[in-house]
Amino acid sequence: MGAEATMGLRERKKLQTAMRIYRTAVELFMERSFDEVSVQEIADASEVSKMTVFNYFGTKEDLVFRPMEEHFFDAARAVRERPSGESAVEAVRRQFLEMVEARDPAVGLHGEPFARRIRSVVMATPVLRERAYLLSEKGARELADLLTEETGDATLAVIAAATITAARNALVEEHHRRIDAGETVDAVAADAAARARSAFALVEGGLQDFARKP
Numbered sequence: 299m300g301a302e303a304t305m306g307l308r309e310r311k312k313l314q315t316a317m318r319i320y321r322t323a324v325e326l327f328m329e330r331s332f333d334e335v336s337v338q339e340i341a342d343a344s345e346v347s348k349m350t351v352f353n354y355f356g357t358k359e360d361l362v363f364r365p366m367e368e369h370f371f372d373a374a375r376a377v378r379e380r381p382s383g384e385s386a387v388e389a390v391r392r393q394f395l396e397m398v399e400a401r402d403p404a405v406g407l408h409g410e411p412f413a414r415r416i417r418s419v420v421m422a423t424p425v426l427r428e429r430a431y432l433l434s435e436k437g438a439r440e441l442a443d444l445l446t447e448e449t450g451d452a453t454l455a456v457i458a459a460a461t462i463t464a465a466r467n468a469l470v471e472e473h474h475r476r477i478d479a480g481e482t483v484d485a486v487a488a489d490a491a492a493r494a495r496s497a498f499a500l501v502e503g504g505l506q507d508f509a510r511k512p
Contacts, residue, residue: 312354315346315350315354316354316355318344318346319340319341319344319346319350319351319354319355319361320355320361320364320365321412322340322343322344323335323340323344323361323362324361324362324412324415324416324419325415326339326340326343327362327419327423328415328418328419331422331423332358332362332419332422332423332425332426333423337351337352337358337361340361359425359426359429362416362419362420362426363426363429363430363433366403366404366416367433369404370433370434370436370437371436371437371440372393372397372404372437373390373393373437373438373441373459373462373463373466374437374440374441374444375393376389376390376392376393377389377390377441377444377445377509378444380392380511381511382511382512383510383511384510384511385502385505385506385507385508385509385510385511386441386445386458386462386505386508386509387462387498387501387502387505387506387508388502390462390466390498391494391495391498391502394466394469394494394498395491395494395495398487398490398491398494399491401483401487404470405469405470405473405490406470406471406472406473406474406477407473407483407486407487407490408483409477409482409483414477417474434463434467437463438459438460438463439459441459441462441463442455442456442458442459442460443455445458445459445508445509448509448511449508449509454508455509458505458508458509461501461504461505462501462505465497465498465500465501468497469490469493469494469497472493473486473490
């Protein structure tokens with residue numbers, strides 16, 4: 299029991315250190331741009347060594363993407379974990395509506411300034427925009443591979459994955475666009491579920507029976 303408690307404390311301290319480095323890096327990137335800030339400066343401001351920064355994050359780009367990278371694979375995860383009788387579209391829609399309800403930052407529904415700074419850094423930095431695009435493509439490919447495995451039709455799986463991913467991405471971008479334009483998070487969230495249902499209904503019209511799990 300004592301060893302377990304000690305391990306728990308160690309993990310909490312590691313998480314606190316990682317979050318301190320992460321927040322410090324993003325704040326510095328906002329102040330001076332991603333390209334103008336060195337990893338050594340981030341380490342100094344975080345009161346850790348440069349090696350510690352690399353131990354936690356691997357690369358400078360990981361300082362932005364590591365904490366949110368898993369969300370590029372949310373759609374694939376929804377489809378992989380769906381129950382019997384649920385189609386691929388239904389699974390992604392259900393997950394998305396749950397994230398809307400929770401005001402999940404991963405779907406753009408957050409008003410916390412720090413979370414919006416991360417997006418600003420990415421959008422202002424070509425190398426980070428490119429990585430975001432590649433991660434999105436990787437997420438779509440994972441979904442396509444999963445659907446190919448289930449259905450045996452690689453061509454239709456790629457089409458389905460691309461369509462589902464495009465609808466989901468468009469909804470997230472709309473949330474960001476409206477909030478960036480000055481609307482409150484509450485105002486955007488108020489009709490987010492209705493718009494999501496409309497978007498996925500449009501997709502479902504052509505994919506309603508595709509990849510329905512036996």
